[in-house]
Amino acid sequence: MGHHNAHRMSRRSVLKVAGGLAAAGAASGGVAAWSSSSADAAADAGKKATAFTHPGMLHSSGDLNRAKKRVAAGDEPWLSGWKRLTANGRSQSGRTPRPQKTVVRGGGSGENYGLLYADIHAAYQNALRWHIGGTQENADTARDILNAWSGTLKSIEGDTNRYLALGLYGWQFANAAELMRDYDGFDLERSQQMMRDVFHGWNHDFLVRHNGTCDSHYWANWDLCNMASMMAIGILCDDRAIYDEALDYFYDGAGNGAIKNAVPFLHPDVDGHDLGQWQESGRDQGHTIMGIGQMGAICEMAWNQGTDLYGYDNNRFMKGAQYVAKYNLGQDVPFTTYEWGSGHNCTPNSHTEISPGGRGQQRPVWDMLHYHYTRRRKLSVPYISEMAQSVRPEGGGGDYGASSGGYDQLGFGTLLYAK
Template sequence: MLKATGIGIGTGATALATPADAAGAPLVHPGLLHTRADLDRMAAKVKAGARQYTAGFAELTANRHAQSGWRANPQAVVYRGSGTPENYATLYNDIHAAYQNALRHHVSGEEAYADTAVAILNAWSGKLTRLEGSADRFLAAGLYGYQFANAAELVRDHGNFDLERARELLLNVFHPLSDSFLSHHNNAVVTNYWPNWDLAALACVLATGIFCDERAVVDRAVEYFEHGAGMGSVKHAIPVVHEDGLGEWVEAGRDQGHALLGVGLMGTVCEMAWNQGIDLYGYDDSRFLKGAQYVARWSLGGDVPYTANTRKKGAIGGWSGSETASDVAVVDPGMTRPIWAMIANHYTKRRGLPASYLTRAAAKAAPEGGGGDYGPNSGGFDQLGFGTLAFTRDRGRVGEPVGGPSPSPGPSGGSRGVGGVRTQASASPAREGDLAATGTGDAAGWAAAAGIGAVAGGLLLLRRRDRVSRREGVE
């Protein structure tokens, strides 16, 4: 809701809606952050000695979590938050060890790393029963839920992996807290929590739905991304889009670290959805691209605009207040997180769109490491990382078969691919102001996704999300 003095963010909470098209095509596995084509590409490129891939793989093999000697330390109850016997570091260290070992297995082909990942995941699924603590327990559920699902997805076909027990852990321990947060926001007014809280929960809900083959759960996550009442839905996280194509990231009015976390989490949600044929990257004329470009420019030390906004805070039926953010926070151009490679490669390589701030940020961060490479505390484990290895892509070619989704027509009237072949980009490129392109974009706008490949000698045709209506406002 636009106001003359800035932006007022709506405060009415609504329950999650279930889209009418919940019964769609079967979900694809592996299909969270990495598809089979992605894993095969990494292995082939490293074997061939491709520079960026080998540099990224070297970051992985040097990480202490990526060693086959890692032993899990599972807990029955995990606590996060002040006033509790915090032990959540044990959980996130073990999950990152499982993910890194599983990824190393797929690149190297060495079974010892798969065995290690399986042993870690089985140990936790056999013991963890609850997540407790302050409101931070919702962060634990969201962050470590989506990460557990991604690690497990990489070994779901391993003979010793207990798939059913992993499903039960996600559905009974991680997902309920994340789903509850998106519905009720810990009994707070809907704007009480900044976007990264919503986005952590959203990532867990989406990852759980995909891993557990629960289409309705996937669709609830997608609906929230597009139309949710909380600050993590895309139009609340990026409330203003300027004529130069930059979209204000609302959490830039808080601090740089949380803004980077939010962009990384939204990118994670978009990537997991893309690998299931759902184009959130391109939703609302590629609104996420505009917000990511904004944060990348700001984090590189560039000037960005900011529109003052006030959000209501407090508990429903209890205390109440408000907070106004009137300008961007102080920025440290040296601060980085392993979030840029995935987003930059999607927009510039899959879609052929110019995104010079993203490519500069990605180049500065390369080669990206992962958990444990960005500090010993929880913030250094919020992203799985290793984007240089996992998401570096060759540019798509006109007429190339598309394994990813055919974007649904949004407000910009973009076109779909026909017969599984991308014909043109679905969204108009974000303009770059007075910064010259770095050569990584393609102004012609041609796009072809390096996706999930062929099935039974033909293209895997994924479900197209034809919405009954594309609502411009919020619920």
């Protein structure tokens, strides 16, 4: 990333926050903007700006409360989303966790990473059932799974694919832990320590070094899951420096997870709105949709901490998601030749056309975007909305195939984000 970039971006973030607070104070203060009570309020606002909101990753307390009330009232589409959750085999209480000291992804022999993601999704789904249904046995199950792993896991190993595990299961574990952070008997401190010791250092190392390769070598997903892990660990651990590193990378990073590298080209659409070509579009659609899910998770976590990445650079991510949705709905999209360097010597490569591989694949990543852009922001996103409708009600891990791809996202967006 380059340390100069990182420091410059951090200062810019700080100035932006400070400016926003000053503007807010002036706007709300009216005539008495400079009274001592306003100065106290401004100081309080400054403190609030540096404290993290909990729960504050994929789900705020408002999201959880709304789902709880709507499900209790039997309202749709929340009830259908709830039925999807309770029908999932991983959401059942009483699961016996299978923690490992070493988890291996990639390299062939000894691969056991499926044990980790199955337990993470079980912890997450049980945590949701407790928050929304109030059932203590689900909370106990989530707590016991998380405690078992935080007391056992020491390292993630394997070939280059270990970095996918470090990213994906980092942000997912932290999200499950965030939902349980105040629950009786949950060892938050040990989970925080495990996230720092096992995940964060390697997430950081990957984004800085890219495993010794050219910065453009790895597809957007690899950066994005490691950025998401750092952001989630920063929130879980109340560590502003880790959180800010993920933010800075989103704005300014050297690799393909940075927003302008993930969405390198903008194309005008028929309705006058822009579509954003996604970095992996020439590769295949499964990984492209996966990338939308990873960046969506980053944007939602940041949103719940008061940072708007969804709208950054004139809604650049929204344009990327619209492009991906339009093509996967079976419609044509423009494509600009995409060139990048790979390997240790940045060997030149190019995609000259969009790839139809995996076109139309279903992944539960769209409702979060649909409800953000149409309800919170009152924007029209017809392709995202149509994709969301085609997957609704969204399921979660295990509902989209038994392979790891079915566990790349936590899902259940209909239940948690419908408004």
